Amino acid sequence: MGVSQSAFEKAIKAAVGGDEGLYAFPAKPFYQINDVKPYNLTIPIEPAAITYPKTTAQVAAIIKCAVDANLKVQARSGGHSYGNYCLGGVSGAVVIDLKHFQQFSMDRTTWRATVGAGTLLGDLSKRMHEAGNRAMAHGICPQVGIGGHATIGGLGPSSRLWGSALDHIEEVEIVLADSTIRRCSVIQNPDIFWAVKGAGASFGVVTEFTVRTEPEPGEAVEFSYTYTGGSHASRAIMFKRWQSLLADPGLTRKFATKVLIAEIGLIISGTYFGSQAEYDALDLKTKLGGEPTVETIVFTDWLGLLGHWAEDFALQLAGGLPAHFYSKTLTLNRANLIPDEVIDNLFAYFDEAEKGTLVWFAIFSLAGGAVNDIAQDATSYAHRDALIYLESYGIGLTGVSQTTKDFVSGINTTIKNGVPGAEALGLYPGYVDPELPNGPQQYWRTNLPRLEHIKAVVDPGDVFHNPQSVVPAGFKLVVGKRDRLRSFSAKTLQRASTRLIRLTLQ
Structure with missing residues (x-):
């Protein structure tokens, strides 16, 4: 540390005008409960400070x-990082909590909204509705913050229908490592803008x-189709039929769906953005087969639909509240769907594997559509070819056993062993996996080299850091330590790239 802790604390206090409500340090009573508030309780962490600024x-x-x-x-916006990366991912970071950044306005000519980065998705939806019945794409958990999500x-x-949340972004205000404040768009500071849209x-x-x-x-x-009773293996056929629907390249973008597999059985659910008559014409019950419990609800109220999403079964198990959990994720595209025999193996695994917990589930969600219309290199988000995302979870009351971790990992292994090329499809960066040995490469794929070179210009000291963040070009990570080693050749490369990119930032 460059200065003593007491000097650091004095500096933080001065930075927020001495307001005691705008900072907290580890010595504060109930620091972990009231200020740190880790989302994944299996990852203990103690930041050097939690700050609550009110201004840029x-x-x-x-x-x-x-x-x-x-x-x-x-x-930190909503604070829902699976690896507690919004707290630094490891102890000793300075956290900038954005809860006071709640500004909102709507330009009724362009229908562009200005949104503070501390806004939670639930609040954002209400404010957009009240400002002219407007909306944007985002996830279903109302407690998630737009700052990280987008x-x-x-x-x-x-x-x-509309793309990812980051595809809605037209401009950002950002504070860089040198404390300069920049406006970024496709016109102003376009390289930074490109990087923020996927690796902010x-x-x-x-x-x-x-x-x-x-x-x-x-x-x-x-809609929902719930299959209970019997073995998991007996429900494999419904999953096969569901996946075959998704494989149709002509599938309407009005159709959103997912499959949840848990101890209770299998639930195929989703939303059809259209009329009851249009939905009925899909004839899902016949296509899925079996004897499910079927429920359909017609919504004409957007906020009512959002409220229904917030009651999602998986969110009730592990949604906005902190928990002890372990998760894995996987990406599939149209060319790498799960073969029937592998689906049989997977559902047999659900029957036979030791789980170590009753609270576990796997979610297969349909992606694609408008998200995939955008070129892979148009933003730093690098998953424009994804068709299905898998999320697997094991949850414990006081911790997660090794048995549960092995079970959750085994879901991925079972699929990857039978799906050639799955490893090359990368992983969604919203479902971080701290155990990945090559996290940045998995999250940003072919866009990683450009990200590293931009990082070398705007944050050469790697100030904005977590265990799987982008590092500046020329830096070498020392596993398990925060130090960076730099060779002479890497320095030369960085200086060359700095000159090149700085020209584009001017």
């Missing part, structure tokens, strides 16, 4: 304090978004 100028001052003290920085991807039921946590603290909005959908049908 205060954000800039806090970043300077961290740089002077040789500490890393991460922003800078890593941001997927939800309406993404097949590695490049600065976004304090404000300008986003395009869409008219709220009219009628929508929410």
